[in-house]
Amino acid sequence: MPVKENYRRRGVGQLLIKVLEDWAKQHGYQKIWLSTGAVMEKAHAFYACMGYTQTESIVITEDPHMEGVLFEKKLDKAAIALVARRYAVSIRVV
Numbered sequence: 652m653p654v655k656e657n658y659r660r661r662g663v664g665q666l667l668i669k670v671l672e673d674w675a676k677q678h679g680y681q682k683i684w685l686s687t688g689a690v691m692e693k694a695h696a697f698y699a700c701m702g703y704t705q706t707e708s709i710v711i712t713e714d715p716h717m718e719g720v721l722f723e724k725k726l727d728k729a730a731i732a733l734v735a736r737r738y739a740v741s742i743r744v745v
Contacts, residue, residue, distance in 0.1 A: 652685075668701050675726060682725050689718035698722045 654664050675683055687694045689708060699705070703722035710718060 664697060665701065672724075672726065680726060682723055684721060684723045686719045686721050689720050695720060695722075 652664065652667055654667070672683065683703075684706075685698065685703065686709065687698070695705065699722075701724070703724045706721045706723050708718055708720055
């Protein structure tokens with residue numbers, strides 16, 4: 652989920668993650684997984700601040716030098732019900 656450099660550190664990434672999480676909760680998902688490059692330490696810190704836990708390292712391409720890192724976040728079941736009630740209409744991601 653890249654954010655254009657001019658818009659970084661302005662809450663855009665946080666908003667995108669929150670919209671994704673609300674959509675996932677509304678649709679009954681209980682977990683979100685994501686991956687990022689192993690060398691992208693700022694992204695790792697961002698996802699950790701958003702409540703994601705690093706789970707493992709992976710090779711994301713055929714090039715063994717291109718390692719990735721998997722993160723996951725478990726979505727609270729009570730929050731899933733709350734979000735479903737909060738939105739009378741579906742969340743649309745455009």
